[in-house]
Amino acid sequence: MKESQAYIERITRVNRDFQRLDLAVDKSLSSLRAGQALLVRRIDKDYEAEQWDPYLRELWFPVDIHASNILVIEQPARSHFTPGQLLSIIGPVGQPFRFRQKLRSILLIAYHTTPAALLMMLAPLLEREVGITLVLMGTARDYETGHLPGEIEIIQADDDLSWSDMVMTLGWADQVFVAVGPGDELEHLGDIMRVIRRRRNNIPANYVFGVLQRRLPCGVGACHACMLNLRGTQKLQCVDGPAFDLTTLRLN
Numbered sequence: 001m002k003e004s005q006a007y008i009e010r011i012t013r014v015n016r017d018f019q020r021l022d023l024a025v026d027k028s029l030s031s032l033r034a035g036q037a038l039l040v041r042r043i044d045k046d047y048e049a050e051q052w053d054p055y056l057r058e059l060w061f062p063v064d065i066h067a068s069n070i071l072v073i074e075q076p077a078r079s080h081f082t083p084g085q086l087l088s089i090i091g092p093v094g095q096p097f098r099f100r101q102k103l104r105s106i107l108l109i110a111y112h113t114t115p116a117a118l119l120m121m122l123a124p125l126l127e128r129e130v131g132i133t134l135v136l137m138g139t140a141r142d143y144e145t146g147h148l149p150g151e152i153e154i155i156q157a158d159d160d161l162s163w164s165d166m167v168m169t170l171g172w173a174d175q176v177f178v179a180v181g182p183g184d185e186l187e188h189l190g191d192i193m194r195v196i197r198r199r200r201n202n203i204p205a206n207y208v209f210g211v212l213q214r215r216l217p218c219g220v221g222a223c224h225a226c227m228l229n230l231r232g233t234q235k236l237q238c239v240d241g242p243a244f245d246l247t248t249l250r251l252n
């Protein structure tokens with residue numbers, strides 16, 4: 001992880017509510033993988049490296065990577081950005097998602113958050129011919145998906161977090177990744193585990209992962225504000241996350 005500077009090269013509106021920013025970034029970020037994030041601060045031209053500090057930056061999960069130095073970020077359309085905006089970036093933050101070696105199909109769930117934290121895995125998994133289902137729950141159902149690859153199956157969950165063929169979808173998935181927004185994330189992950197347990201008796205280790213997007217005050221393991229309780233241990237979202245096996249995470 002290191003600090004570097006980047007700038008917004010291009011802005012594209014992808015649907016009614018979201019825009020995508022192409023960031024021209026330092027080559028050191030070209031190896032960033034799905035699951036890893038950036039801590040970002042907008043800066044001015046006269047920003048000095050001595051002004052560096054990790055605190056209170058925005059947490060951005062790239063949704064795609066182009067060539068070796070363009071990272072794509074999805075942001076609400078109401079957030080004001082202009083091409084040429086300079087950014088100070090600390091990253092990569094966190095660990096890449098750990099996929100099974102023999103992955104044939106994967107279930108992604110976005111619950112009360114946009115699926116942005118899950119989108120960077122789409123291109124590499126489609127290249128491996130992995131079947132992908134994306135389920136939108138709660139406020140995530142407002143997310144328009146027309147710009148996502150057509151090979152992905154999109155499902156809108158009902159108010160009780162179920163959907164038709166749920167048992168089949170869960171049985172068919174080799175792994176499940178659930179993104180929840182910051183706030184009541186442990187409660188929301190608990191909701192998901194309850195609905196999965198009702199349909200599947202045995203939930204093995206490394207099957208369902210919660211993807212946390214808490215604001216990271218420092219992002220470098222210094223403040224312990226992102227500490228999570230797991231069975232028998234504690235871990236930091238910024239260093240060990242963002243994905244945690246839901247059979248080990250202590251949920252509300």
Ligand code: FES
Nearest residue numbers: 219221223224238
């Ligand atoms: S955000 Fe400070 S330790 Fe994780």
